[in-house]
Structures are given as structure tokens and as C-alpha cells.
Amino acid sequence: xxxxxxxxxxxxxxxxxxxxxxxxxxxxxxxxxxxxxxxxxxxxxxxxxxxxxxxxxxxxxxxxxxxxxxxxxxxxxxxxxxxxxxxxxxxxxxxxxxxxxxxxxxxxxxxxxxxxxxxxxxxxxxxxxxxxxxxxxxxxxxxxxxxxxxxxxxxxxxxxxxxxxxxxxxxxxxxxxxxxxxxxxxxxxxxxxxxxxxxxxxxxxxxxxxxxxxxxxxxxxxxxxxxxxxxxxxxxxxxxxxxxxxxxxxxxxxxxxxxxxxxxxxxxxxxxxxxxxxxxxxxxxxxxxxxxxxxxxxxxxxxxxxxxxxxxxxxxxxxxxxxxxxxxxxxxxxxxxxxxxxxxxxxxxxxxxxxxxxxxxxxxxxxxxxxxxxxxxxxxxxxxxxxxxxxxxxxxxxxxxxxxxxxxxxxxxxxxxxxxxxxxxxxxxxxxxxxxxxxxxxxxxxxxxxxxxxxxxxxxxxxxxxxxxxxxxxxxxxxxxxxxxxxxxxxxxxxxxxxxxxxxxxxxxxxxxxxxxxxx
Numbered sequence: 001x002x003x004x005x006x007x008x009x010x011x012x013x014x015x016x017x018x019x020x021x022x023x024x025x026x027x028x029x030x031x032x033x034x035x036x037x038x039x040x041x042x043x044x045x046x047x048x049x050x051x052x053x054x055x056x057x058x059x060x061x062x063x064x065x066x067x068x069x070x071x072x073x074x075x076x077x078x079x080x081x082x083x084x085x086x087x088x089x090x091x092x093x094x095x096x097x098x099x100x101x102x103x104x105x106x107x108x109x110x111x112x113x114x115x116x117x118x119x120x121x122x123x124x125x126x127x128x129x130x131x132x133x134x135x136x137x138x139x140x141x142x143x144x145x146x147x148x149x150x151x152x153x154x155x156x157x158x159x160x161x162x163x164x165x166x167x168x169x170x171x172x173x174x175x176x177x178x179x180x181x182x183x184x185x186x187x188x189x190x191x192x193x194x195x196x197x198x199x200x201x202x203x204x205x206x207x208x209x210x211x212x213x214x215x216x217x218x219x220x221x222x223x224x225x226x227x228x229x230x231x232x233x234x235x236x237x238x239x240x241x242x243x244x245x246x247x248x249x250x251x252x253x254x255x256x257x258x259x260x261x262x263x264x265x266x267x268x269x270x271x272x273x274x275x276x277x278x279x280x281x282x283x284x285x286x287x288x289x290x291x292x293x294x295x296x297x298x299x300x301x302x303x304x305x306x307x308x309x310x311x312x313x314x315x316x317x318x319x320x321x322x323x324x325x326x327x328x329x330x331x332x333x334x335x336x337x338x339x340x341x342x343x344x345x346x347x348x349x350x351x352x353x354x355x356x357x358x359x360x361x362x363x364x365x366x367x368x369x370x371x372x373x374x375x376x377x378x379x380x381x382x383x384x385x386x387x388x389x390x391x392x393x394x395x396x397x398x399x400x401x402x403x404x405x406x407x408x409x410x411x412x413x414x415x416x417x418x419x420x421x422x423x424x425x426x427x428x429x430x431x432x433x434x435x436x437x438x439x440x441x442x443x444x445x446x447x448x449x450x451x452x453x454x455x456x457x458x459x460x461x462x463x464x465x466x467x468x469x470x471x472x473x474x475x476x477x478x479x480x481x482x483x484x485x486x487x488x489x490x491x492x493x494x495x496x497x498x499x500x501x502x503x504x505x506x507x508x509x510x511x512x513x514x515x516x517x518x519x520x
Contacts, residue, residue, distance in 0.1 A: 023128040040420040045098035046430025051455035052153040057101040059084035068238035080186045083152045125340035134385035142288025144297030155187030163193035173215040177222025196349035203337040241475035270364030277366035278359035284311040305415045321388040344387035351380025431504040436460035446485040449492030
């Protein structure tokens with residue numbers, strides 16, 4: 001009979017205790033890093049805020065006031081208004097501000113951080129300290145990528161959480177189906193999680209087993225039930241903002257499909273250039289591994305992220321690791337759809353799908369303005385490094401891989417510190433805040449302006465000033481209100497005008513004009 005005291009001090013138990021302490025330290029450190037790289041984006045309203053984000057904030061305000069019930073985002077019946085609902089309790093406590101709008105997304109980031117490192121440990125077979133290395137690609141995402149991930153503009157970070165939860169619930173079909181339906185309705189990129197799982201099951205041949213089809217049927221039923229429930233709720237949605245008729249929302253599933261098809265462009269002749277642009281410029285940009293002015297990435301800053309040396313080092317390391325992984329799997333007869341590589345392969349396939357769809361369905365037009373379509377490409381790098389750290393037995397080579405990631409992490413962390421310092425000591429002018437404050441000071445209640453000026457001003461003034469859009473319209477109520485006060489409505493323009501007030505560079509408040517002279 002084994003002595004209980006000896007059993008309690010066995011190597012396995014001691015290792016588990018050590019990993020438990022290590023896990024606590026690692027997760028605490030990664031959570032702190034996630035908070036630190038997010039702080040400037042949340043605290044400083046002028047760092048990265050636009051009318052797309054203001055729309056979500058206004059939806060939350062209308063919810064609080066009982067003026068609207070936005071199941072989907074106003075005028076976007078393919079995207080749930082979840083981020084607005086998330087912001088409600090924060091705004092009730094802290095008011096209608098930019099930080100209160102963005103703060104709930106920080107908690108989503110923290111959830112992704114913790115779930116990612118725990119998944120890499122549990123299913124990737126890595127000890128906590130090693131699991132932290134590939135997770136750094138999300139935890140210390142560069143300022144430009146962090147800015148996009150923290151935008152409350154419809155669901156840039158939520159797919160990261162959904163696909164991780166899909167993996168965790170892959171053997172619970174009812175929960176899996178419900179999560180998938182919710183995730184796809186929130187942001188269609190969540191479907192990549194299903195795609196990765198299907199590819200893995202095709203590779204291991206399990207789809208041919210009859211017993212596998214019962215859970216699939218349950219998952220499909222759960223997916224359909226949640227989807228239908230959401231569309232039933234859509235009947236009561238204020239689809240175009242306060243005052244709009246709920247019947248406008250009854251377009252059904254076709255509205256989602258047709259809306260998404262507007263963003264798809266297929267040109268066989270441009271696919272090669274699209275793939276090249278994604279694998280070089282786009283992937284390097286979301287990794288922060290090439291020089292990019294932050295202003296090009298939607299951040300109000302004079303700084304640049306990344307360095308010209310980084311992409312050759314990081315990208316080259318990915319290629320070398322992939323080659324070495326292929327050799328190691330061949331020598332050891334290990335397949336990527338089998339443990340311990342299955343989870344890393346899942347992440348890699350998600351990233352590849354994200355990059356491939358972005359490359360092939362945009363007619364070769366790859367730009368920072370649409371980089372949100374390929375954000376899950378980060379998982380490709382995470383999957384490569386996770387698999388490599390698991391299989392590589394040569395300490396020098398494994399140490400080199402860790403070193404490359406740490407050098408990258410130090411570089412991106414430095415970019416975050418520089419951005420925070422800029423906003424602490426030499427904050428750039430935020431033209432829309434100056435505009436909003438000036439409109440309130442002058443007692444102006446109604447105005448016309450381009451979409452990118454309109455909703456930002458309305459949110460920053462807490463609807464003290466109502467601005468109707470002269471371009472894209474998302475809230476019909478504002479159009480009605482301003483049109484009813486046309487004679488007293490001012491104009492927000494980007495060039496000088498007779499009798500106008502200059503607010504900032506290329507920002508003017510112009511007086512009301514006769515109907516035949518009213519143009520943007």
C-alpha cells in the first residue's frame with residue numbers, strides 16, 4: 001500500500017502545484033499587459049473615435065432612455081447591437097462618454113487573453129510560461145491593431161472570443177450551435193471557427209462515422225432555434241433609430257445575406273495581387289511588423305508603429321518554423337488533427353481562412369481601412385508558434401523562437417508606451433471635440449454635416465446638438481429633426497465659408513443658407 005504522504009509529494013503532484021503557481025503568475029502578467037496596452041485607447045477620447053463608434057454609443061443611450069430597442073445595429077440588419085447593450089450598465093454609472101462606451105470591450109479582451117492562454121495549456125500541451133509566448137501576439141497587439149480591436153463599431157474583437165468558445169464547446173452540440181448562431185449574427189467572421197473544425201474532422205475522417213451525425217443534427221437545431229429567436233425579436237427592433245416603425249425590420253435572413261454580399265468582390269485576375277498584399281502588407285500591419293504611421297490606422301497621432309527590420313525577422317521566422325514543423329511531423333508520424341497539435345491547427349486554420357477570404361474576395365483591394373476583415377489572421381501566427389513550441393525538442397531552436405517573439409513583444413510594447421506618452425505630455429488636437437464644444441457654446445441646436453462629422457458631434461454633445469448626415473444616413477430621427485429646423489440649421493464644412501467660424505484646421509461652422517444654396 002502506497003504511503004499517502006509519499007503520494008502527496010510525488011513528482012506529478014509537485015509539478016501540478018508548480019504549474020498552478022506558474023499559471024497564476026502568467027495569467028496575472030498577461031492580464032496586466034492587456035490592460036496597459038488598452039488604457040490609452042479607452043481613456044483618451046480623441047485617440048480613436050469616429051461616427052461608426054458613436055452610432056453604438058447613441059444606441060446605448062437610446063436604450064437607457066427607452067427611446068429605441070436596437071436588436072441589430074441601426075441600418076445594418078446583419079450585425080447585432082450587442083456592443084450597445086454591453087455599454088448600458090457602464091453608461092448608467094459613468095455617463096455617456098467615450099471611455100464608458102469602450103470599457104466593456106476591455107473585459108472582452110481580458111476574457112480572450114485568459115481563455116487563449118488556458119486553452120494553449122490545456123489543449124496545446126504547453127506549460128503556462130510557454131503558452132504565454134504565442135498568446136503575446138494578441139496580448140500585445142500593436143497600437144493600430146489594438147485600436148481596431150477596441151472600436152465599438154460592430155464586433156471586431158468578439159469573433160476572437162467566440163471561436164475560442166466554439167472550441168471549448170465542440171463536444172456540447174446544443175451550446176455550440178447556440179454560440180455559433182449568436183457569433184455569426186454578431187459578426188460573420190465567427191463562422192471561421194466552424195470552418196476550422198470541419199476541416200479538422202475531414203482530415204481525421206470522423207465525418208464518415210455515423211455516430212458523429214447525431215451531435216451535428218443537435219447543433220444545427222440549436223443554431224436554427226437561436227437564429228429564429230433573434231429574428232422574432234427583430235420584429236420589435238428600432239431598425240433605423242428612435243421613431244422608426246418596427247415593421248421595417250421584417251426583411252428576414254435575406255437582409256443579412258444581401259448586406260454581406262455588398263462587401264464581396266470577386267475578380268480572378270486580381271486574386272494573385274490580393275494574396276500578395278495580404279501576406280505582406282496586411283499581415284505585417286496587424287502584426288505591427290512594418291513601419292506604419294498611426295494616423296493611417298485611424299489613430300489621431302503623429303507617431304509610427306513597427307520597424308523596417310521586423311517583418312523580415314518575424315515573417316521569416318514563421319516560414320522557418322512551418323518548414324521545421326513539417327519535418328518534425330513527418331519524422332514522428334504526428335498529424336496536425338491529432339493531439340497535441342489539434343488546437344494549434346485549429347487556430348492556424350482560423351487565421352488562414354481569415355487571410356484567404358480577405359485576399360480573394362476583395363478584388364485585390366487590400367487597405368488599412370478594411371483591415372478589420374482580416375483581424376483573425378493573428379491566430380495564424382499564434383497557431384504556428386504554439387505548434388512549434390510543442391514539437392521542437394532542440395533547446396537552442398526553441399529558445400530562438402521564444403527570443404523572436406519576445407523581441408517583437410518588446411518592440412510593440414515600446415510603441416504602446418510612446419503612444420501613451422504622446423497623449424500624456426503632448427496630446428494632439430481632437431477636432432471633433434473642439435467642434436462639439438463650440439457648437440454647444442454658440443447655442444447651436446441643429447446642423448448638417450458629413451456622416452463622419454455628424455454622429456461624432458451628436459455623441460460628444462450628448463445629443464445637445466443634432467446633426468443630420470449629408471451622406472450616409474443611419475438615424476432617420478436626426479434627419480427629420482434637422483429638416484424641421486432647416487432655417488436655423490448650421491453647416492459643418494471642411495473649407496472656409498462666408499460668415500463661418502473656424503474651429504480647427506479644415507473644420508468650419510457655417511451659418512444657415514437658403515434652400516437653393518444648401519450643399520456640402
